[in-house]
Amino acid sequence: MADPKITLPACRPNINSLEFANSRKRLRWAALAAVCAFAAQPAFAQDAPDNRSLDELIPPEAVENPESWADQGIPQGDTTTPEDEDFRLDSDDPLSEMPLVSIPWPDGSEIPTLDPLEPEEPIEFATFDEEIPPLVAGSEERISDELVLVFPTDNSLFPEREEFLDRFNALSTIEELDDDGNVARLAVQARNDEELLARLLRVYGYFDGTITRSIGRVDDSVDAELEVPAARFDILPGTRYRFGEIDLGNLAEAGDAYPSLRSAFEIQSGDFISLDAIETEQLDLDVALGEQGFPFAAIEEPELLIDHAREEGDLTMPVEPGGQYNFGVVTSTLPDFLSGRHLSRIARWDPGDLYQRSDEEDLRRAILATGLVGSVSLTPVVVEEPANGAPGRVNIEADMTPAPLRTLRGNIGFGTEEGIRLEGSWEHRNLFPPEGLLRVRGIAGTREQLAGVTFQKSNFLGRDRILTIDAFATTIDTDAFDAETVSLVGLYERRSTLLFQKELSWGIGFELVATREAEITSDGQVSGETDFLVAALPGYVQYDTSDDLLDPTEGFRIRGAVSPEISRVFEENSTYLNLQFDLANYQSVSDRVVLAGRLRAGTIVGAPVQNIAPSRRFYAGGGGSVRGYGFNAIGPTNTLGEPSGGRSLVEASLEARVQTPLLDGAVSVVPFVDAGTVSRSSTPDFETIRFGAGLGVRYATTFGPLRLDVAFPLNPGPNDNWVAVYVALGQAF
Known part of the structure; x- marks a missing residue:
């Protein structure tokens, strides 16, 4: 079995093809040649390490005349495997069966030069008038140089158009920032405005609306070569949904006050959905409860369940009236400072009057107007529960913090x-x-x-x-x-x-x-x-x-x-x-x-x-x-x-x-x-x-x-x- 060896035919540099400018380059090539010669020696897995320095590896003739020394090549005796027993592998060693490994070097091969990449063509933005056909057969609303909305021509398809535009103008991210002609900035803002338009459509009850966003360039100058980027939104509102079932929780437990309280909440089944109306009517109902003797009334957040098949939304807003009460007297946490008797004189009600939240708030403001307190909180305290259809009675406890006097x-x-x-x-x-x-x-x-x-x-x-x-x-x-x-x-x-x-x-x-x-x-x-x-x-x-x-x-x-x-x-x-x-x-x-x-x-x-x-x-x-x-x-x-x-x-x-x-x-x-x-x-x-x-x-x-x-x-x-x-x-x- 032949001894394994490594053949490095390409390690020899082609010195004849090089021009040396100085002796330092020659020395580097001599060192390279010596390394190649050393590398060409047989290498065995159990060889003792060679600790010779680079100076010892480079012979004097290689330094004096590296070109001629390199032309001599590698001595043949140096390429054979030493016969010394120290360099032979044991027959039981797993490497003894290892075949000769030879690494050929691709002489004359050259790394191909890559052609430079061609620059990408600039993005061309189409004009609205020519290349982006209107997606809605409607009328345009130019909000600014950068923003155009398109609505159906038939106003009956979207009668809330004017109010819708006012709200959109106030909230638009495109309108919020200055027009600097930056297309990337405009594209990001246009996505935000598309989401805003969808939310606003839902506010007015349009849950199947379609909004198409496009970015283009609009000629906005006498000079046709001067163009500005703009965002266009084609809006199809779709069908406006109506209220379906309306669930107001336990409002009916208000007794005789129920009809007036229900009339205060003016949303009825079949009305067009408006999220604004839900908020407004919730507030109106809360005020009505407070003005008709219900100091402990509670209204939970409304929920609207949309049914696209019926094109309706079912409204659930749980209400707990909490019992009807009359006013008692005012009590004070600081009787020596402002007595309950004095505060009762300030109050605009007499004991036995129906509780009204506005009267309670008026008393709070009047106490602050004295200039004697820095803060005051009023709390209804039950002294008599409602019974047999008659209202109960609550005293108003005034908890005050004195102000500098x-x-x-x-x-x-x-x-x-x-x-x-x-x-x-x-x-x-x-x-x-x-x-x-x-x-x-x-x-x-x-x-x-x-x-x-x-x-x-x-x-x-x-x-x-x-x-x-x-x-x-x-x-x-x-x-x-x-x-x-x-x-x-x-x-x-x-x-x-x-x-x-x-x-x-x-x-x-x-x-x-x-x-x-x-x-x-x-x-x-x-x-x-x-x-x-x-x-x-x-x-x-x-x-x-x-x-x-x-x-x-x-x-x-x-x-x-x-x-x-x-x-x-x-x-x-x-x-x-x-x-x-x-x-x-x-x-x-x-x-x-x-x-x-x-x-x-x-x-x-x-x-x-x-x-x-x-x-x-x-x-x-x-x-x-x-x-x-x-x-x-x-x-x-x-x-x-x-x-x-x-x-x-x-x-x-x-x-x-x-x-x-x-x-x-x-x-x-x-x-x-x-x-x-x-x-x-x-x-x-x-x-x-x-x-x-x-x-x-x-x-x-x-x-x-x-x-x-x-x-x-x-x-x-x-x-x-x-x-x-x-x-x-x-x-x-």
């Missing part, structure tokens, strides 16, 4: 004629529970200084009724008079608030006033002082249909005030009646323009003007009166030309409140014109009417508009300035 406030205002006005106050809103407020306030201004203390009891003897007792001392310096006054004022009223604006509000009270007043001469000196003691019983009533207290856009307000008064002056008593009437109207003429008008008239009858304290006479002029003139600067004058006040008053204002797009509509401009007159007599004589006009700016905030008015007197008097500026919170009227 102390408040420090500050206001600042400025008018060119009125000067600076700084006002601050500190208050504790529950110093005398329940809802007994104590406020300390002060005013430091150019024309007014005040210090006072106020006690106020909210929800006193009834809901929304407020008792106020105010004691203060003040000094007022105007162009017409100076006054040093001490007053004690009490008022019991039903007041309209920002949270609970009321159509009807009223108030009645008393005033005790001691004042020392003097008129101002033309050179700024004070004339002789006069002491007045005044007692009055003022009252008012107001009817308000406006839609907002601080920034009304619709409705009107009518207010009438009357104050019978007695004045002690010059050691004699004078009695008179002070009457005032106010009317304001607001009308929206467009989405951005509101016209507002105001009229005020007043009269004092029963006493000559000199027997009426200057501070209690009528004046006009200022930011809340006739803009463009100084505070109280309009009216009769004394012999020195200074305003002295009168016994009758007429004012009128007209302005347009125009919203601008600035700051997302928060800024409005307000052109306005005002007029006013004051007469010495108790009836207006209109001898001198002052007019003012100007332009204002309003900035809308969460607590009302900030107002800046610049006004000019149109027929100023000798002491009037040429311009006036007013800054305040809220509209002028």
